[in-house]
Amino acid sequence: MATPRIIVVGGGLAGLAAVIKIAEAGGSVDLFSIVPVKRSHSVCAQGGINAAKNLKGEGDTTWQHFDDTIYGGDFLANQTPVKAMCEAAPAIIDLLDRMGVPFNRTPEGLLDFRRFGGTLYNRTAFAGATTGQQLLYALDEQVRRYEAEGKVKKYEGWEFLSAIIDSKGVARGITALDLRSMELRAFAADAIILATGGIGAIFGKSTNSVVCTGSAQSAVFQQGVYYANGEFIQVHPTSIPGEDKLRLMSESARGEGGRVWVPRKAGDNRPAKQIPESERFYFLEEWYPKYGNLVPRDVATRAIHKVVYELGLGLDGQAMVYLDLTHIDRETLDRKLGGILEIYEKFVGVDPHVEPMKIFPGMHYTMGGLWVDFDQMTSVPGIFAAGECEYQYHGANRLGANSLVSCIFGGFHAGPNAMQYAKSLPAVEGDGGAAAELARQAEINKKLMNNEGSENPFRLWRELGQTMTEHATVIRQNKGLEKADAKIVELLDRFKRVNLSDKSQWANTSFAFARQLKNMLELSRTITQGAILRDESRGAHYKPDYPERNDEKFLKTTKASFTGTCEGPRFEYEDVDTQYITPRARRYDAAK
């Protein structure tokens, strides 16, 4: 039979990992990305990548990594795929090392490892504080090599709009928009892999990149793909608040010894250096003596929230706490954390070697995403998903440095599975629905371009971000969530009156953004409503009215499907695979 033709959407770690596997197996790949793939959001990952290689004589094992991940995710993740990921991780690190990633080294020339949150082992390999950038570049280089051999064709500057689905419900390709010429086109494929990353833009400001809107996920969700565990949103404890975004301050800062504190006395506005040890409140170390500053992210985030809003101890009365590295010598800091300290100094104008950084939690990651089976295929045959855009590896809370490994593992898994699937796919009948889908998209575009009204999409977006950040992040109350959901309905209505200030047919960013915004609005209801329905607290999902985890009722995957009605998505629940580790209480004030 002919060479399988696979479309990969997204050129971050997961997408590139899939491309490499397909090209290596002799498939032909069309790779679509909004930005040149080397500029994908994976570059923002800082601290490192987890693999239990046990190079520090601590007795670390892949089982320990598996247990930490499941425990850290509060038992919501299906255990079979997580176990497979943890077992594959050491070989993934070796491969990346062979590809030339400049990982930090021990004096003997071996890989160095550091500690990250939610574990007691030094399990995180790292390349300075720009590990994601270095990993992405390594995969980008391998893909460029396949591109030179003609096995990969890149469509950079194209945005995915929808899947083409035939009369039997099988995916046969995609429609995409050229962001320069604004040309709309259909592309045929035997299978498609979505590796379209996070959804940070739904929260307005987040640590995510500009392209992380979740628009592609939402588009296929609206075409019938299940969306799972949408309510689980990770708020990273340490970000730098900014006017345009929240910049991440890596967990590696704490992994290398960074300490989080506030002055014990409210209103103590002496410079940090003049506050003696005894008058500093190292609240993570006091509350969680075993893990200290390296408790998992949801735990650290809630602790900071409590210190600021309940105890009123925020710095200068503001929503900020110290992350202090000043006790560590400059040479060590530069060698291990150089990149991120430079970023802090550049954007804040203060040298973190000398003065403690001021940080606050910021929306960072979605544990939820497209529902996939253990072969990374969604509920629509022929549509696969890998990376942050799917839900599979992190349960109710992701551990630091597990995202890079899950992206690469997911991509490595999705690629060959898509090939396998494509090989046994019955031939397409007619055009497989391409003309009809193209016409549907052309109609949406025409309507949006000619729409009359007074709403500005960028302003609607700000309102969405504000309501989602207020009601659907660290602390969740059903009343607030209902308010947010109603606000989304209002915004969906106002979207009908969006008037683009730019009506041109060339590199029209308002047009592209407005299409993304519509998809953000549709997807955000899986978050608000999923959270309303889950009356318990688990991992990153915390409801003070339901402070306990409720396994009897909610040890279940949330599955949302699109209805197109104003009530919002339909929800159903699926049992979690817990065949290896029996769920137990999750606590970090003592060893587990």
Place this chain on the structure above:
Amino acid sequence: MANRTVQFEIKRQASPDGPAVWERFELEWRPGMNVISAMMEIAANPVTADGRPTTPITYDSNCLEEICGSCAMRINGKARMACSSLVDNLEQPIRLEPLSKFPLVRDLQVDRSVLFKNLMRVKAWVPVDGTYDLGSGPRVYPQQQEVNYPLSNCISCTCCMEVCPQFNEQTGFVGAATIAQVRLFNNHPTGKVLKEDRLRALAGDGGIQECGYAQNCVKACPKQIPLTNAIADVGRDVIGQKVKDWLRG
């Protein structure tokens, strides 16, 4: 007291062959404001300083943390990243223009794909045998890692190419970023098997001999990559390769 404001002058051009015009904007000042947040503000309220409705600015951006390399442009005449350009550190009116050495797409957006083509031309990759489990990588001592890591920090922003007097259509010069990547891959235990190919790719027209040692590149690099050192090292190797090839006939 009137609110503090910030003045911008932005060069607009609706299409590659359209006319260029300057538009003025006056925005409310906010603490920590950078050039990107100013353009976001304009998108939400696209009106010029003299009250005329206009369109949101087209520009490249993604991470806003100076690591993706997207938002390079000329700010007050200097090639730099818009995300790390804090308004408080800039003289006003802040003048924004597109990079001048690359084909213009629209407004502040240009086409920099030439860099990725150059990286392909010099085979900027490690030729691994395959992605299956073939054991650990080669030993690399910390001293070697500390040479390679800064080179590997290149974000492909093309600022070094923009400021290079030799980077133009006449010379076809590949530019400093590509040469630094040759230095990086030739220094890798496995990457160096393609060393001769890479050096030959830099030996002809548009290759390393086009460098005029203006040293603008190293000053413009937002990541402080030792570009001139890399050029010197690779230049020496290219000459060595030429001699070797000549002797071999």
